[in-house]
Amino acid sequence: MLSEKSLNAIEELKKKYRHPQSVVLPALWMWQEEHGWISEEGMKQVAEVLGIPVHHVFGVVSFYTMFNQKPVGKYKIEVCTNVSCMLKNSDRILKHIEDRLQIKPGETTSEGKFTLVEAECLGSCGTAPMMQIGDRYYEDLDEAKLDRILSSLE
Protein backbone atom coordinates (compact mmCIF):
# COMPACT_ATOMS: atom_id res chain seq x y z
CA MET A 1 0.00 0.00 0.00
CA LEU A 2 1.03 3.60 -0.48
CA SER A 3 2.10 5.44 2.65
CA GLU A 4 -0.10 8.11 4.22
CA LYS A 5 2.48 10.69 3.15
CA SER A 6 2.25 9.66 -0.49
CA LEU A 7 -1.55 9.54 -0.43
CA ASN A 8 -1.60 13.09 0.91
CA ALA A 9 0.94 14.20 -1.69
CA ILE A 10 -1.25 12.69 -4.43
CA GLU A 11 -4.26 14.66 -3.19
CA GLU A 12 -2.19 17.86 -3.27
CA LEU A 13 -0.92 17.08 -6.76
CA LYS A 14 -4.43 16.52 -8.12
CA LYS A 15 -5.07 20.24 -7.61
CA LYS A 16 -2.22 21.13 -9.96
CA TYR A 17 -3.66 19.44 -13.04
CA ARG A 18 -6.96 19.63 -14.88
CA HIS A 19 -7.54 15.90 -14.55
CA PRO A 20 -6.46 13.49 -11.80
CA GLN A 21 -5.17 11.10 -14.47
CA SER A 22 -2.18 13.44 -14.85
CA VAL A 23 -0.99 12.32 -11.45
CA VAL A 24 -0.43 8.78 -12.70
CA LEU A 25 3.31 9.22 -13.30
CA PRO A 26 3.94 10.93 -9.93
CA ALA A 27 1.82 8.31 -8.13
CA LEU A 28 3.65 5.44 -9.82
CA TRP A 29 6.96 7.06 -8.87
CA MET A 30 5.83 7.16 -5.25
CA TRP A 31 4.81 3.51 -5.38
CA GLN A 32 8.12 2.49 -6.93
CA GLU A 33 10.11 4.49 -4.38
CA GLU A 34 8.29 2.70 -1.59
CA HIS A 35 8.24 -0.80 -3.07
CA GLY A 36 11.08 -0.96 -5.60
CA TRP A 37 8.86 -2.09 -8.47
CA ILE A 38 5.29 -1.72 -9.72
CA SER A 39 3.21 -4.76 -8.83
CA GLU A 40 -0.37 -5.44 -9.86
CA GLU A 41 -1.37 -4.33 -6.38
CA GLY A 42 0.42 -1.04 -7.01
CA MET A 43 -1.36 -0.48 -10.30
CA LYS A 44 -4.70 -1.25 -8.69
CA GLN A 45 -4.17 1.19 -5.86
CA VAL A 46 -2.95 3.97 -8.15
CA ALA A 47 -5.98 3.42 -10.39
CA GLU A 48 -8.31 3.53 -7.41
CA VAL A 49 -6.76 6.65 -5.89
CA LEU A 50 -6.96 8.50 -9.19
CA GLY A 51 -10.35 7.13 -10.24
CA ILE A 52 -9.07 5.74 -13.54
CA PRO A 53 -9.23 2.19 -14.98
CA VAL A 54 -6.47 -0.18 -13.90
CA HIS A 55 -5.84 -1.18 -17.53
CA HIS A 56 -4.95 2.42 -18.24
CA VAL A 57 -2.39 2.37 -15.45
CA PHE A 58 -0.95 -0.86 -16.82
CA GLY A 59 -0.68 0.78 -20.24
CA VAL A 60 1.32 3.60 -18.69
CA VAL A 61 3.59 1.32 -16.66
CA SER A 62 4.41 -0.81 -19.69
CA PHE A 63 5.21 2.24 -21.83
CA TYR A 64 7.84 3.93 -19.65
CA THR A 65 11.10 2.07 -19.26
CA MET A 66 11.95 3.43 -15.81
CA PHE A 67 9.04 1.64 -14.17
CA ASN A 68 10.19 -1.77 -13.05
CA GLN A 69 7.60 -4.35 -13.99
CA LYS A 70 9.30 -6.99 -11.88
CA PRO A 71 11.46 -6.87 -8.76
CA VAL A 72 14.99 -5.57 -9.27
CA GLY A 73 18.10 -5.71 -7.14
CA LYS A 74 18.79 -3.23 -4.39
CA TYR A 75 21.13 -1.48 -6.81
CA LYS A 76 19.99 -1.17 -10.41
CA ILE A 77 23.08 -0.47 -12.47
CA GLU A 78 22.31 1.17 -15.80
CA VAL A 79 25.25 1.46 -18.16
CA CYS A 80 24.84 3.86 -21.07
CA THR A 81 25.96 2.22 -24.31
CA ASN A 82 24.66 4.83 -26.73
CA VAL A 83 26.98 6.45 -29.28
CA SER A 84 28.92 8.97 -27.20
CA CYS A 85 29.58 6.40 -24.48
CA MET A 86 30.27 3.68 -27.05
CA LEU A 87 32.99 5.86 -28.59
CA LYS A 88 34.54 6.04 -25.12
CA ASN A 89 34.51 2.25 -24.69
CA SER A 90 31.36 1.71 -22.69
CA ASP A 91 31.53 -1.94 -23.84
CA ARG A 92 34.55 -2.40 -21.58
CA ILE A 93 32.64 -0.91 -18.65
CA LEU A 94 29.72 -3.23 -19.27
CA LYS A 95 32.00 -6.27 -19.65
CA HIS A 96 33.84 -5.43 -16.43
CA ILE A 97 30.58 -5.32 -14.47
CA GLU A 98 29.37 -8.54 -16.12
CA ASP A 99 32.60 -10.31 -15.15
CA ARG A 100 32.68 -8.97 -11.64
CA LEU A 101 29.04 -9.63 -10.78
CA GLN A 102 28.65 -12.68 -13.03
CA ILE A 103 25.43 -11.42 -14.59
CA LYS A 104 24.36 -10.30 -18.05
CA PRO A 105 22.22 -7.23 -18.84
CA GLY A 106 18.66 -7.89 -17.69
CA GLU A 107 19.78 -10.17 -14.87
CA THR A 108 19.97 -9.80 -11.09
CA THR A 109 22.65 -11.31 -8.84
CA SER A 110 21.49 -14.36 -6.90
CA GLU A 111 21.43 -12.60 -3.52
CA GLY A 112 19.26 -9.89 -5.10
CA LYS A 113 21.68 -7.05 -4.62
CA PHE A 114 22.52 -5.92 -8.16
CA THR A 115 20.53 -5.71 -11.38
CA LEU A 116 22.41 -4.85 -14.56
CA VAL A 117 20.78 -3.00 -17.46
CA GLU A 118 22.02 -1.42 -20.70
CA ALA A 119 20.65 2.12 -20.87
CA GLU A 120 20.00 4.58 -23.66
CA CYS A 121 21.64 8.02 -23.63
CA LEU A 122 21.45 9.46 -20.11
CA GLY A 123 22.70 12.94 -21.00
CA SER A 124 26.26 12.59 -19.76
CA CYS A 125 27.95 12.52 -23.13
CA GLY A 126 30.72 14.90 -22.11
CA THR A 127 31.66 12.70 -19.18
CA ALA A 128 31.43 9.35 -20.96
CA PRO A 129 31.52 6.50 -20.25
CA MET A 130 28.97 6.59 -17.46
CA MET A 131 26.40 4.64 -15.53
CA GLN A 132 23.48 5.36 -13.27
CA ILE A 133 22.83 3.50 -10.03
CA GLY A 134 19.50 4.42 -8.51
CA ASP A 135 19.24 8.21 -8.78
CA ARG A 136 22.96 8.77 -8.92
CA TYR A 137 25.19 9.30 -11.96
CA TYR A 138 28.74 7.94 -12.03
CA GLU A 139 30.74 9.57 -14.80
CA ASP A 140 34.17 9.45 -16.46
CA LEU A 141 34.38 5.77 -15.61
CA ASP A 142 37.30 3.42 -15.98
CA GLU A 143 37.80 -0.07 -14.58
CA ALA A 144 39.58 1.11 -11.42
CA LYS A 145 36.90 3.66 -10.61
CA LEU A 146 34.23 1.06 -11.31
CA ASP A 147 35.86 -1.34 -8.85
CA ARG A 148 35.92 1.32 -6.15
CA ILE A 149 32.23 2.11 -6.69
CA LEU A 150 31.14 -1.52 -6.70
CA SER A 151 33.28 -2.34 -3.65
CA SER A 152 31.58 0.45 -1.73
CA LEU A 153 28.20 -1.10 -2.49
CA GLU A 154 29.02 -4.79 -2.03
Place this chain on the structure above:
Amino acid sequence: MSMERLILPDIPEYHLLDVYESRGGYQMLRKALGMKPEEVTEEVKKSGLRGRGGACFPTGLKWTFMPKQSDKPKFLCVNGDESEPGTFKDRQIFEFNPHQMIEGILIAAYAMGIATAYLYIRGEYATWIRMVRKAVDDAYAKGYVGRDIMGSGFSTELVIHRGAGAYICGEESSLMNSLEGQRGYPRVKPPFPAQNGVWGCPTTINNVETIANVPVILRLGWEAYSKIGHPRHPGPILVGVSGHVNKPGVFELPTGLLLTEIIGNYAGGVPGNKRIKAVIPGGSSTMILRGDQIAGVTMDADGLKAAGSSVGTAGMIVMDEDTDLIRVITRITAFYHHESCGQCTPCREGTGWMHKILQRFEQGHAAASDIDLLLNVANNIEGNTICALGDAAAWPVQSMIKRFREEFEKRVAPAPAMGPPLAEAVH
Protein backbone atom coordinates in the same frame (compact mmCIF):
# COMPACT_ATOMS: atom_id res chain seq x y z
CA MET B 1 36.51 35.74 -29.18
CA SER B 2 35.56 35.88 -25.54
CA MET B 3 31.93 36.81 -25.06
CA GLU B 4 30.09 37.44 -21.83
CA ARG B 5 28.38 34.20 -20.99
CA LEU B 6 24.67 34.83 -20.96
CA ILE B 7 23.15 31.41 -20.32
CA LEU B 8 25.82 29.78 -18.17
CA PRO B 9 27.57 32.76 -16.53
CA ASP B 10 30.85 32.07 -14.82
CA ILE B 11 29.63 33.23 -11.41
CA PRO B 12 30.05 31.06 -8.31
CA GLU B 13 26.85 29.81 -6.66
CA TYR B 14 24.72 31.43 -9.36
CA HIS B 15 22.13 28.70 -8.86
CA LEU B 16 21.26 30.18 -5.46
CA LEU B 17 18.42 32.67 -5.40
CA ASP B 18 20.22 35.35 -3.40
CA VAL B 19 23.26 35.25 -5.70
CA TYR B 20 21.00 35.37 -8.76
CA GLU B 21 19.11 38.34 -7.28
CA SER B 22 22.34 40.17 -6.42
CA ARG B 23 23.22 40.11 -10.12
CA GLY B 24 19.91 41.56 -11.22
CA GLY B 25 17.95 38.33 -11.18
CA TYR B 26 14.16 38.58 -11.56
CA GLN B 27 14.47 42.24 -12.55
CA MET B 28 13.60 41.30 -16.13
CA LEU B 29 10.42 39.70 -14.83
CA ARG B 30 9.66 43.00 -13.10
CA LYS B 31 10.38 44.83 -16.34
CA ALA B 32 8.13 42.49 -18.34
CA LEU B 33 5.28 42.89 -15.86
CA GLY B 34 5.45 46.63 -16.50
CA MET B 35 5.05 46.09 -20.25
CA LYS B 36 2.00 44.98 -22.20
CA PRO B 37 2.06 41.22 -22.82
CA GLU B 38 2.11 41.73 -26.60
CA GLU B 39 5.09 44.08 -26.24
CA VAL B 40 7.02 41.28 -24.54
CA THR B 41 6.16 38.86 -27.34
CA GLU B 42 7.14 41.47 -29.92
CA GLU B 43 10.53 41.91 -28.24
CA VAL B 44 11.18 38.17 -28.40
CA LYS B 45 9.95 38.02 -31.97
CA LYS B 46 12.23 40.85 -33.13
CA SER B 47 15.23 39.35 -31.31
CA GLY B 48 15.26 36.50 -33.81
CA LEU B 49 15.43 33.82 -31.09
CA ARG B 50 14.82 30.37 -32.56
CA GLY B 51 13.99 27.24 -30.58
CA ARG B 52 16.96 25.38 -29.17
CA GLY B 53 15.19 22.03 -28.91
CA GLY B 54 15.97 20.92 -32.43
CA ALA B 55 13.52 22.47 -34.88
CA CYS B 56 14.88 26.07 -34.79
CA PHE B 57 11.35 27.48 -34.98
CA PRO B 58 11.11 31.26 -34.29
CA THR B 59 10.07 31.51 -30.63
CA GLY B 60 8.26 34.86 -30.70
CA LEU B 61 6.25 33.77 -33.72
CA LYS B 62 5.24 30.59 -31.89
CA TRP B 63 3.98 32.69 -28.99
CA THR B 64 1.77 34.74 -31.33
CA PHE B 65 -0.09 31.55 -32.32
CA MET B 66 -1.67 31.50 -28.86
CA PRO B 67 -5.17 33.01 -28.85
CA LYS B 68 -5.31 36.35 -27.02
CA GLN B 69 -8.80 35.66 -25.75
CA SER B 70 -9.68 32.18 -24.66
CA ASP B 71 -12.49 30.78 -22.55
CA LYS B 72 -10.17 27.92 -21.63
CA PRO B 73 -7.02 28.31 -19.53
CA LYS B 74 -3.76 28.50 -21.47
CA PHE B 75 -0.74 26.38 -20.66
CA LEU B 76 2.99 26.46 -21.20
CA CYS B 77 5.00 23.24 -21.30
CA VAL B 78 8.71 23.62 -20.89
CA ASN B 79 10.51 20.73 -22.48
CA GLY B 80 13.36 19.41 -20.36
CA ASP B 81 13.05 15.83 -21.56
CA GLU B 82 16.58 16.10 -23.04
CA SER B 83 17.05 12.58 -24.40
CA GLU B 84 18.54 13.08 -27.84
CA PRO B 85 21.76 11.06 -27.88
CA GLY B 86 24.73 13.43 -27.71
CA THR B 87 22.75 16.13 -25.88
CA PHE B 88 23.55 17.24 -22.34
CA LYS B 89 22.98 20.99 -22.30
CA ASP B 90 19.67 21.60 -20.47
CA ARG B 91 21.15 19.68 -17.58
CA GLN B 92 23.74 22.48 -17.21
CA ILE B 93 20.95 25.05 -16.94
CA PHE B 94 19.14 22.98 -14.29
CA GLU B 95 22.35 22.74 -12.29
CA PHE B 96 24.03 26.09 -12.77
CA ASN B 97 21.33 28.58 -13.72
CA PRO B 98 17.84 27.35 -12.80
CA HIS B 99 16.54 30.78 -11.81
CA GLN B 100 17.16 32.28 -15.23
CA MET B 101 15.08 29.46 -16.69
CA ILE B 102 12.35 30.08 -14.09
CA GLU B 103 12.44 33.81 -14.81
CA GLY B 104 12.15 33.04 -18.53
CA ILE B 105 9.18 30.77 -17.86
CA LEU B 106 7.43 33.51 -15.90
CA ILE B 107 8.08 36.15 -18.57
CA ALA B 108 6.75 33.77 -21.24
CA ALA B 109 3.75 32.99 -19.04
CA TYR B 110 2.98 36.69 -18.69
CA ALA B 111 3.39 37.31 -22.43
CA MET B 112 0.94 34.55 -23.32
CA GLY B 113 -1.44 34.78 -20.33
CA ILE B 114 -0.53 31.32 -19.07
CA ALA B 115 -2.46 29.86 -16.13
CA THR B 116 0.01 27.11 -15.30
CA ALA B 117 3.44 26.27 -16.67
CA TYR B 118 4.59 22.66 -16.53
CA LEU B 119 8.29 21.91 -16.55
CA TYR B 120 8.69 18.38 -17.88
CA ILE B 121 12.06 16.85 -16.94
CA ARG B 122 13.25 13.40 -17.94
CA GLY B 123 12.92 10.84 -15.15
CA GLU B 124 16.59 9.90 -15.14
CA TYR B 125 17.52 13.45 -14.11
CA ALA B 126 16.33 12.81 -10.52
CA THR B 127 19.32 14.68 -9.12
CA TRP B 128 18.67 17.70 -11.31
CA ILE B 129 14.94 17.61 -10.59
CA ARG B 130 15.82 18.02 -6.92
CA MET B 131 17.99 21.04 -7.77
CA VAL B 132 15.26 22.65 -9.87
CA ARG B 133 12.61 21.88 -7.24
CA LYS B 134 14.67 23.75 -4.65
CA ALA B 135 14.96 26.74 -7.00
CA VAL B 136 11.22 26.71 -7.75
CA ASP B 137 10.36 26.49 -4.04
CA ASP B 138 12.67 29.42 -3.31
CA ALA B 139 11.09 31.45 -6.12
CA TYR B 140 7.61 30.69 -4.75
CA ALA B 141 8.70 31.72 -1.25
CA LYS B 142 9.88 35.08 -2.59
CA GLY B 143 6.63 35.70 -4.44
CA TYR B 144 8.12 35.44 -7.94
CA VAL B 145 5.77 32.58 -8.77
CA GLY B 146 2.17 32.08 -7.72
CA ARG B 147 -0.55 34.61 -7.02
CA ASP B 148 -0.25 38.30 -7.80
CA ILE B 149 3.41 38.19 -8.80
CA MET B 150 5.28 41.28 -7.56
CA GLY B 151 1.95 42.99 -6.95
CA SER B 152 1.20 43.06 -10.67
CA GLY B 153 -2.08 41.23 -10.45
CA PHE B 154 -0.68 38.53 -12.73
CA SER B 155 -0.74 34.97 -11.35
CA THR B 156 0.73 31.79 -12.70
CA GLU B 157 1.71 28.42 -11.26
CA LEU B 158 4.83 26.41 -12.05
CA VAL B 159 4.70 22.64 -11.70
CA ILE B 160 7.60 20.24 -12.20
CA HIS B 161 6.56 17.00 -13.89
CA ARG B 162 8.94 14.05 -13.85
CA GLY B 163 9.07 11.77 -16.89
CA ALA B 164 9.73 8.05 -16.61
CA GLY B 165 12.06 7.04 -19.38
CA ALA B 166 10.78 7.58 -22.91
CA TYR B 167 12.74 9.42 -25.61
CA ILE B 168 9.54 10.06 -27.52
CA CYS B 169 8.20 12.30 -24.74
CA GLY B 170 10.58 14.99 -25.96
CA GLU B 171 8.31 15.26 -29.01
CA GLU B 172 5.91 18.05 -28.08
CA SER B 173 2.60 16.31 -28.60
CA SER B 174 3.86 13.17 -26.91
CA LEU B 175 4.98 15.31 -23.99
CA MET B 176 1.45 16.67 -23.67
CA ASN B 177 -0.01 13.16 -23.66
CA SER B 178 2.52 12.14 -21.05
CA LEU B 179 1.52 15.15 -18.95
CA GLU B 180 -2.10 14.02 -19.24
CA GLY B 181 -1.07 10.70 -17.72
CA GLN B 182 -1.19 8.71 -20.92
CA ARG B 183 1.25 6.60 -22.88
CA GLY B 184 3.55 9.00 -24.68
CA TYR B 185 2.01 8.70 -28.13
CA PRO B 186 2.52 11.67 -30.47
CA ARG B 187 -0.64 13.32 -31.78
CA VAL B 188 -1.64 14.00 -35.36
CA LYS B 189 -1.31 17.66 -36.31
CA PRO B 190 -3.44 19.64 -36.97
CA PRO B 191 -4.88 20.61 -34.59
CA PHE B 192 -1.79 22.41 -33.39
CA PRO B 193 -1.03 22.83 -29.68
CA ALA B 194 -1.75 26.59 -29.69
CA GLN B 195 -5.39 25.78 -30.49
CA ASN B 196 -5.78 22.33 -29.00
CA GLY B 197 -2.97 21.30 -26.69
CA VAL B 198 -2.88 19.77 -23.25
CA TRP B 199 -6.44 18.88 -22.09
CA GLY B 200 -7.68 20.45 -25.32
CA CYS B 201 -6.55 23.91 -24.19
CA PRO B 202 -4.23 26.39 -25.94
CA THR B 203 -0.65 25.31 -25.22
CA THR B 204 2.85 26.40 -26.15
CA ILE B 205 5.84 24.10 -25.80
CA ASN B 206 9.32 25.61 -25.50
CA ASN B 207 12.68 24.01 -24.81
CA VAL B 208 14.52 24.78 -21.56
CA GLU B 209 17.44 26.54 -23.27
CA THR B 210 15.06 28.59 -25.41
CA ILE B 211 13.24 29.82 -22.32
CA ALA B 212 16.54 30.64 -20.56
CA ASN B 213 17.29 33.07 -23.42
CA VAL B 214 14.18 35.15 -22.75
CA PRO B 215 15.48 37.21 -19.79
CA VAL B 216 18.65 37.89 -21.81
CA ILE B 217 16.59 39.40 -24.63
CA LEU B 218 14.82 41.74 -22.22
CA ARG B 219 18.09 42.72 -20.57
CA LEU B 220 20.06 43.44 -23.76
CA GLY B 221 17.09 44.57 -25.86
CA TRP B 222 16.08 42.74 -29.03
CA GLU B 223 18.46 44.69 -31.22
CA ALA B 224 21.63 43.90 -29.30
CA TYR B 225 20.55 40.28 -28.89
CA SER B 226 19.91 39.90 -32.61
CA LYS B 227 23.51 40.97 -33.29
CA ILE B 228 24.99 38.03 -31.38
CA GLY B 229 26.25 35.34 -33.72
CA HIS B 230 24.58 34.51 -37.01
CA PRO B 231 22.00 37.16 -38.08
CA ARG B 232 19.42 34.58 -39.18
CA HIS B 233 19.86 32.37 -36.12
CA PRO B 234 21.15 34.73 -33.47
CA GLY B 235 22.07 34.41 -29.83
CA PRO B 236 24.19 32.29 -27.60
CA ILE B 237 23.90 28.55 -28.15
CA LEU B 238 24.94 25.71 -25.88
CA VAL B 239 27.04 23.37 -27.96
CA GLY B 240 27.76 19.96 -26.49
CA VAL B 241 30.80 18.17 -27.82
CA SER B 242 31.35 14.49 -27.12
CA GLY B 243 33.13 11.51 -28.62
CA HIS B 244 36.75 11.66 -29.73
CA VAL B 245 37.85 15.06 -28.44
CA ASN B 246 40.35 16.00 -25.75
CA LYS B 247 38.02 18.29 -23.79
CA PRO B 248 34.42 17.19 -24.19
CA GLY B 249 31.78 19.41 -22.61
CA VAL B 250 29.11 22.02 -23.11
CA PHE B 251 30.32 25.35 -24.47
CA GLU B 252 28.29 28.52 -24.60
CA LEU B 253 29.16 30.11 -27.93
CA PRO B 254 27.64 32.61 -30.32
CA THR B 255 25.91 30.84 -33.21
CA GLY B 256 27.76 30.80 -36.50
CA LEU B 257 31.15 29.52 -35.32
CA LEU B 258 33.02 27.06 -37.53
CA LEU B 259 32.63 23.42 -36.54
CA THR B 260 36.39 23.04 -36.94
CA GLU B 261 36.94 25.90 -34.50
CA ILE B 262 34.53 24.41 -31.96
CA ILE B 263 36.23 21.03 -32.17
CA GLY B 264 39.79 22.34 -32.39
CA ASN B 265 39.76 25.33 -30.04
CA TYR B 266 37.00 24.68 -27.54
CA ALA B 267 36.91 20.91 -27.36
CA GLY B 268 40.69 20.63 -27.52
CA GLY B 269 40.97 18.75 -30.81
CA VAL B 270 41.10 15.04 -31.44
CA PRO B 271 43.28 12.84 -29.19
CA GLY B 272 46.54 11.81 -30.84
CA ASN B 273 45.87 14.41 -33.53
CA LYS B 274 43.99 11.79 -35.46
CA ARG B 275 42.01 12.68 -38.54
CA ILE B 276 38.27 13.28 -38.07
CA LYS B 277 36.36 10.62 -39.92
CA ALA B 278 32.85 11.84 -39.22
CA VAL B 279 30.83 14.37 -37.24
CA ILE B 280 27.22 14.18 -36.14
CA PRO B 281 26.51 17.89 -35.66
CA GLY B 282 23.35 18.10 -33.55
CA GLY B 283 22.35 14.90 -31.80
CA SER B 284 21.99 11.45 -33.29
CA SER B 285 18.97 12.39 -35.42
CA THR B 286 20.91 14.86 -37.53
CA MET B 287 22.62 13.77 -40.73
CA ILE B 288 26.19 12.64 -40.36
CA LEU B 289 28.94 14.62 -42.12
CA ARG B 290 32.24 13.35 -43.47
CA GLY B 291 35.31 14.70 -41.73
CA ASP B 292 36.48 16.17 -45.04
CA GLN B 293 33.11 17.92 -45.42
CA ILE B 294 33.14 20.06 -42.29
CA ALA B 295 35.68 22.69 -43.38
CA GLY B 296 33.90 26.05 -43.57
CA VAL B 297 30.66 24.73 -42.05
CA THR B 298 29.18 26.86 -39.27
CA MET B 299 27.04 26.00 -36.25
CA ASP B 300 23.77 27.68 -37.23
CA ALA B 301 20.63 26.74 -39.11
CA ASP B 302 21.78 28.05 -42.51
CA GLY B 303 25.33 26.75 -42.25
CA LEU B 304 24.36 23.21 -41.41
CA LYS B 305 21.49 23.13 -43.86
CA ALA B 306 23.88 24.10 -46.66
CA ALA B 307 26.19 21.30 -45.55
CA GLY B 308 23.35 18.78 -45.76
CA SER B 309 22.53 18.41 -42.09
CA SER B 310 20.90 20.43 -39.32
CA VAL B 311 21.59 22.10 -35.97
CA GLY B 312 19.27 19.84 -34.01
CA THR B 313 20.16 20.18 -30.34
CA ALA B 314 23.75 21.24 -31.14
CA GLY B 315 24.99 18.04 -29.50
CA MET B 316 28.02 17.32 -31.62
CA ILE B 317 29.56 13.85 -31.73
CA VAL B 318 33.08 13.64 -33.13
CA MET B 319 34.51 10.39 -34.50
CA ASP B 320 38.17 9.81 -35.30
CA GLU B 321 39.66 7.89 -38.23
CA ASP B 322 39.62 4.55 -36.39
CA THR B 323 35.88 4.59 -35.73
CA ASP B 324 33.79 1.69 -36.98
CA LEU B 325 30.89 3.60 -38.52
CA ILE B 326 28.87 0.46 -39.16
CA ARG B 327 28.90 -0.16 -35.43
CA VAL B 328 27.89 3.47 -34.85
CA ILE B 329 24.91 3.38 -37.20
CA THR B 330 23.82 -0.02 -35.89
CA ARG B 331 23.80 1.35 -32.34
CA ILE B 332 21.95 4.51 -33.37
CA THR B 333 19.33 2.43 -35.17
CA ALA B 334 18.94 0.10 -32.20
CA PHE B 335 18.13 3.21 -30.19
CA TYR B 336 15.35 4.35 -32.53
CA HIS B 337 13.95 0.84 -32.66
CA HIS B 338 13.85 0.73 -28.87
CA GLU B 339 12.29 4.18 -28.60
CA SER B 340 9.71 3.92 -31.38
CA CYS B 341 6.34 4.30 -29.66
CA GLY B 342 4.78 1.75 -31.99
CA GLN B 343 1.88 3.81 -33.31
CA CYS B 344 2.95 4.05 -36.95
CA THR B 345 3.79 0.88 -38.88
CA PRO B 346 6.64 2.34 -40.98
CA CYS B 347 8.56 3.37 -37.87
CA ARG B 348 7.60 0.48 -35.59
CA GLU B 349 8.50 -2.17 -38.17
CA GLY B 350 11.01 -0.23 -40.26
CA THR B 351 13.35 0.62 -37.40
CA GLY B 352 13.50 -3.07 -36.47
CA TRP B 353 14.13 -4.13 -40.06
CA MET B 354 16.89 -1.53 -40.42
CA HIS B 355 18.48 -2.79 -37.24
CA LYS B 356 18.39 -6.39 -38.48
CA ILE B 357 19.97 -5.47 -41.82
CA LEU B 358 22.63 -3.40 -40.08
CA GLN B 359 23.46 -6.28 -37.78
CA ARG B 360 24.20 -8.33 -40.91
CA PHE B 361 26.77 -5.70 -41.93
CA GLU B 362 28.16 -5.57 -38.41
CA GLN B 363 28.55 -9.35 -38.29
CA GLY B 364 29.89 -9.62 -41.84
CA HIS B 365 27.17 -11.62 -43.55
CA ALA B 366 25.35 -8.90 -45.47
CA ALA B 367 24.66 -9.23 -49.16
CA ALA B 368 25.63 -6.46 -51.60
CA SER B 369 21.93 -5.85 -52.23
CA ASP B 370 21.40 -5.13 -48.53
CA ILE B 371 22.74 -1.58 -48.97
CA ASP B 372 19.88 -0.61 -51.25
CA LEU B 373 17.42 -2.65 -49.21
CA LEU B 374 18.44 -0.67 -46.13
CA LEU B 375 18.06 2.60 -48.01
CA ASN B 376 14.68 1.50 -49.28
CA VAL B 377 13.41 0.81 -45.76
CA ALA B 378 14.74 4.17 -44.53
CA ASN B 379 13.10 6.00 -47.45
CA ASN B 380 9.80 4.35 -46.65
CA ILE B 381 9.90 5.52 -43.02
CA GLU B 382 10.80 9.12 -43.80
CA GLY B 383 7.74 11.36 -44.07
CA ASN B 384 5.31 8.51 -43.45
CA THR B 385 4.83 8.78 -39.72
CA ILE B 386 2.81 10.93 -37.32
CA CYS B 387 5.84 12.46 -35.66
CA ALA B 388 9.43 13.29 -36.51
CA LEU B 389 10.89 10.20 -34.83
CA GLY B 390 10.41 8.37 -38.11
CA ASP B 391 12.53 10.96 -39.91
CA ALA B 392 14.98 10.98 -37.02
CA ALA B 393 15.47 7.24 -37.49
CA ALA B 394 15.73 7.44 -41.29
CA TRP B 395 18.10 10.40 -41.64
CA PRO B 396 21.14 8.89 -39.91
CA VAL B 397 20.85 5.75 -42.05
CA GLN B 398 20.26 7.63 -45.30
CA SER B 399 23.13 10.03 -44.67
CA MET B 400 25.47 7.24 -43.59
CA ILE B 401 24.83 5.36 -46.84
CA LYS B 402 25.08 8.53 -48.91
CA ARG B 403 28.33 9.70 -47.33
CA PHE B 404 30.01 6.45 -46.33
CA ARG B 405 28.75 3.91 -48.83
CA GLU B 406 32.22 2.37 -49.02
CA GLU B 407 31.99 1.43 -45.34
CA PHE B 408 28.98 -0.73 -46.13
CA GLU B 409 30.58 -2.19 -49.26
CA LYS B 410 33.63 -3.22 -47.25
CA ARG B 411 31.43 -5.22 -44.90
CA VAL B 412 29.54 -7.21 -47.53
CA ALA B 413 30.16 -10.95 -47.18
CA PRO B 414 32.00 -12.68 -50.04
CA ALA B 415 29.34 -14.16 -52.33
CA PRO B 416 27.25 -16.19 -51.78
CA ALA B 417 26.03 -14.27 -48.78
CA MET B 418 23.53 -16.89 -47.70
CA GLY B 419 23.93 -20.59 -47.07
CA PRO B 420 27.09 -22.59 -46.55
CA PRO B 421 30.39 -21.63 -48.18
CA LEU B 422 30.56 -22.54 -51.87
CA ALA B 423 33.26 -25.20 -51.45
CA GLU B 424 31.14 -27.21 -49.03
CA ALA B 425 28.07 -26.85 -51.19
CA VAL B 426 29.84 -28.27 -54.22
CA HIS B 427 31.35 -31.32 -52.56
